Structure formats: structure tokens, C-alpha cells
Amino acid sequence: DTVLTQSPALAVSLGQRVTISCRASISVSTYMHWYQQKSGQQPKLLIYSASNLESGVPSRFSGSGSGTDFTLTIDPVEADDIANYYCQQSNELPRTFGGGTKLELK
Amino acid sequence: EVQLVESGGGLVQPGASLKLSCVASGFTFSDYWMSWVRQTPGKTMEWIGDIKYDGSYTNYAPSLKNRFTISRDNAKSTLYLQMSNVRSEDTATYYCIRCILRITGWVMDAWGQGASVTVSS
Numbered sequence: 001d002t003v004l005t006q007s008p009a010l011a012v013s014l015g016q017r018v019t020i021s022c023r024a025s026i027s028v029s030t031y032m033h034w035y036q037q038k039s040g041q042q043p044k045l046l047i048y049s050a051s052n053l054e055s056g057v058p059s060r061f062s063g064s065g066s067g068t069d070f071t072l073t074i075d076p077v078e079a080d081d082i083a084n085y086y087c088q089q090s091n092e093l094p095r096t097f098g099g100g101t102k103l104e105l106k
Numbered sequence: 107e108v109q110l111v112e113s114g115g116g117l118v119q120p121g122a123s124l125k126l127s128c129v130a131s132g133f134t135f136s137d138y139w140m141s142w143v144r145q146t147p148g149k150t151m152e153w154i155g156d157i158k159y160d161g162s163y164t165n166y167a168p169s170l171k172n173r174f175t176i177s178r179d180n181a182k183s184t185l186y187l188q189m190s191n192v193r194s195e196d197t198a199t200y201y202c203i204r205c206i207l208r209i210t211g212w213v214m215d216a217w218g219q220g221a222s223v224t225v226s227s
Contacts, residue, residue, distance in 0.1 A: 031211035042201060042217040043151075049209040086151055090211035094167045095141075097151035 002026055002089050004098035011106045017075040020101045022087035024068045031091035034063055034072045037100075038083045046085075047072060077103075108132040108216045110202045115221030118192055126221050128185040128202030133216075135183040136160070139205040141214060142176060142187045144198040152198075154187065156205060156212075192225045199223075 003025040012018045022032065030050035035043040045054045047063035050070060060081075062073045074081055082105060087098040114126040128140075141156040155166035157176045164176050175188040185202055200223055204216040 029210060033211070033213050035214070042219050043214075044217070045213060045215050048213040048215075049211060052209060054215070084149065088151075088214070090213065093165055095153040095212075097143075097153070100149055100151070 001094055002028060002092060002096050004087050004089060004096055006085075006087060006098035006101045008099065009102040009104055011104045012077050013106045014079060015076045017073065018077050018103065020072040020074075020085050020103070022065075022070045022072070022098050024070070024089060027067045028089040028091035030066050031089055032063075032065065032070045033088050033090065035086045035088065036081075036083045037086065043086065074103075079105075108204065110204065110216060110218035112200065112202050112218045112221035115200065115223045117224045117226060119227050120193060120225055121191055123188070123190045124192060124223065125189070126187040126200055126202075126223075128187075128218055130183045130185065130202075130204070133204070135178075136180040139212070140176075140178065140185045141203040141205050142174075142185075143201045143203055143214070143217075144196075145201065145220070146198045154200075157185070189223075192223075194225050197223060197225045 005023045032050045034047040036046050037043040051063045084100045084102050086100045109131045112128045118124050142154040155176050157164045161178045173190050177186045199220040201220050202218040203214045205212050206215045
């Protein structure tokens with residue numbers, strides 16, 4: 001299975017630029033997607049195919065990367081962005097998720 | 107508006123069976139692959155499997171394929187997850203998900219609110 005590794009948590013200040021990383025155990029090309037999950041809610045698609053912004057998602061979110069290293073960037077961070085963020089690969093079966101990165105306020 | 111509404115969760119004893127349902131609305135259900143994903147109390151996300159739009163093909167996580175079965179009834183716009191011989195480690199929130207092919211790869215673009223399953227005696 002493809003293992004996706006994320007840092008467990010990041011502390012940020014409002015208005016700051018933040019990057020959340022995801023590393024894959026093998027190359028997944030650009031078959032990488034990002035989801036946001038706010039407390040008590042279901043996950044929501046933010047970025048698909050590494051760098052494409054899902055419709056309706058604010059432009060302060062962006063994604064980059066290919067192969068094994070990917071990043072989700074939020075610039076600037078707003079209070080509404082405090083959530084957990086998950087990467088997920090669809091390069092191969094089984095589909096796998098990263099462990100999630102919890103974005104916290106400093 | 108796309109809506110996915112899961113039901114059938116609850117408290118179940120180890121070794122029992124449970125069937126979750128997911129009613130879809132706001133889109134043509136029979137045009138889409140559908141998936142189930144679960145999230146443990148520790149927030150770990152695990153893909154369970156998916157099913158082709160016509161129900162003719164399924165994929166499963168290898169660790170679950172012997173106990174979990176995904177099916178669908180397109181006439182009822184309903185997705186199902188049959189769970190058998192449940193264990194404590196199956197305690198999780200189970201999400202019904204619409205899948206769509208975007209540029210590169212299958213993407214989970216709509217999620218239900220989740221059904222909570224607790225396995226305990």
C-alpha cells in the first residue's frame with residue numbers, strides 16, 4: 001500500500017502563509033488530492049490532481065507537487081481555515097490517506 | 107444540491123452483522139462510482155472500497171474484503187455497506203462518498219455526514 005506521511009500538527013497565526021506537506025512512499029504522479037475537515041463535519045474536497053482548485057474553494061488555497069512530495073498552501077490563513085487537512089492518493093488501490101495535519105492557532 | 111444521507115449506524119455487538127444505507131439526491135446516482143470510507147475515533151481515515159456506477163464491479167481494501175460488501179440499488183438511489191462479523195476495531199464513522207474522474211485520478215468530491223458505528227458488548 002502507498003503510505004502517505006503528514007506532520008501531525010502546525011501552529012499558525014492569522015494572516016500568515018502556511019504550507020502543509022504530504023510525502024508518498026512511492027511516486028503517485030499527480031494523483032494526489034487534499035481534503036479539509038472541520039470539527040464535527042465531514043471532509044470536503046479542496047484540491048484535486050495535486051494543483052487544481054475545487055469549484056467554490058477560496059483562492060487562498062493552492063496545491064503543488066508531483067511524484068512523492070506535495071504541499072497544500074493557505075495564504076493568508078483565516079480563522080475559518082482552522083481544521084484538519086488530509087492528503088489522499090488515487091494512483092493505485094487501495095486508496096490511502098495521510099494521517100492528517102491539524103492546523104492550530106498560535 | 108448533492109446530498110448523501112447515511113443511516114443504519116449504532117451500537118452493535120462483536121460478531122454481529124450490520125448494514126448501512128446511503129440515500130443520494132441532487133444528481134443522477136446511476137452515473138457515478140460510489141465509495142465508502144471510515145474514520146476511526148483517533149481520526150485515521152481508511153478507504154473501504156468502491157462500486158461501479160452499474161453495480162457490476164467492486165474494489166475493496168484487502169484487509170476488509172472478506173467481511174464487508176458494497177452494493178447499490180440505482181432504482182432507489184441507494185448505496186449499501188454490509189458489515190459482517192464486526193470487531194471492536196470497526197468502531198468508526200462511516201462515510202458514503204461520490205467519486206468522479208478529474209484530470210488525473212478518481213476524486214471523492216461529495217461526502218455524506220457519516221454514520222457512527224460502535225462495536226461493543
